Amino acid sequence: MAEIRHLQLGSCPDSWGVWFADDPRQTPWPRFLDELAGSGYRWLELGPYGYLPTDPAELRDELAKRDLSCAGGTVAGVGGPHKDFATVLAETRKVAELTAALGAENLIFVPVPGYRDDVTNAYHEPAELSPDGWQALIDNSNTLGRVLAEEYGLKMRFHPHADYHVETQAQTERFLAETDPRYVSLCLDTGHLAYRQADVPAIIRKFPDRIGYVHIKQMDPAIAERAVREDMAFGRAVAMGASVEPPAGLPDIPSVLEALNELDAELFVVVEQDMYPVDFDLPLPIATRTRQYLNSVGL
Template sequence: MIDNARAGMAPRFATDIVTFYHPGFWGLESADAFREWTVKNPERFWDRAMDALAEAGVTGIELTFAPGDIDSALRAFGSAPAFRRELAARGLSVVSAFVAGSDCPDWRDGDNLPAIVADAQRRAAFLADVGAELLVTGLPMRATYGTRPPFFVDAAYMTRMADIAHVVGEAVAQQGVKLVFHTESNSTLWYERDIDLFMALTDPRYVWLCPDSCHIALGGGDPVAVACRHSQRIALAHWKDAVKPIDVELTIDETVFAQQQPYMAELGTGIVDWPGWADAMSRTPGAGIVLIELDEAADPVAALRAGTAVAREALA
């Protein structure tokens, strides 16, 4: 595949489907009400989300946790080819899917490698059927600072993660899919040092990087420096802004993602160096896609238009 930006063409814009998870956009009172409604109405969820994407001029989708996940798309449309046709009718396509969900095998369990591989292969098969080639995942979360016994992200730990990544990356490569690692806050792939160590331990033929400008900044890192160091391994990037680095020790449990939200910002309103980031991204294999990440936007069409405007200005 020839990426548009490196061929001298404008990149495509994409977004994570979580952009459409704000209950107010659906006329609902709460996140629980939104989840309950989408379980009963998966086709209506997808129809409105796709219409909003087309209205915003954003043509790419990254699938994520429910309701914007693979299983939801299959319930709504019956098959991957049918989902692909529905998207194509609006000028849209899937660019990537995130390994997410409560049923995902845990990478910390040393005895479940077959389950990890089978789960990744199932997702990769779906991606191949919808014409996408990027399976995005992350490394396990850290433990809350001060937990006893302590959990160290050391060379031994990262070597185990690299070993698993190689097996999974090779398995999905057989389906024409790249395994891409996202830099999530409070995970074991967060700090610049984590990223450098994991990249050093993994084979660039089978393991790719998805740097997230916001999350790297939240860890006190320099997103542009990370992108420059690992430019040839970046198959995709998440464009997202940060208010400031996280300056407290968060409790790492099921609420950690909500705890991180106050540190995140709309594109152009935070601390990320967007011209520097855009320049670094233009030199990567993933230059053809600009994935704007907006969590639960109350007005997703307006938010996507504003985000793409910031990205276009930076790219110019």
């Protein structure tokens, strides 16, 4: 495939095994930034708030001396917008201030933790929202998107996520159909959707104007199937190696890129290979090979 010039390739802390602001099992942030730059990426998504420095001047300096730029900020760890919305909004504002200060325009909202515990496998709430819960999700997502747009000049990119109430193709399409396109668009996570057997190119083609940002990764279909069969939490599946280095899994990357190439939009495509926890020496070679593979298919 020829180079797709309107898609910009980046990566993020998740591809180095970072899920939390502070965890001794995670790569220290200076090493992450060094290795991100060393593996050939120039665009960065910030990851969990507090992992990287939160002082805008300090972070700008750290990125600049490595020739890195910010593609977007990440809200994660506060749960979904369908409950405790005051807390969700307050945490989102902190990320929004930092993201805007770095000159980025994308705010990726990752609704975790979801309905079950990654460690214990226990369900915190039903896997399907009640009608009132779904309406709260829609209303609060619209509000969040409007606040980000009007007060910070940012665009909300909602991230479907395994073990959250927007994880399947049907749920994702319903979410897009019912939210306000002025304020809410999708962070299309190819791996999470494939994990729940979605047709990713079909979603892109059905909602071309709502694809605002992309997390590109693949999943091992055998582990995904086992997770369903054994009623296994997503975190456990990841620890077993569910998220795989392309082109070893699903969805088919060239098919996804073909659909993205049809869009008339500048998009960031950010590698987000879930690897928590991971030995500190593993991410760099994987990230380098992943960039090389994605370059070879047009990114």
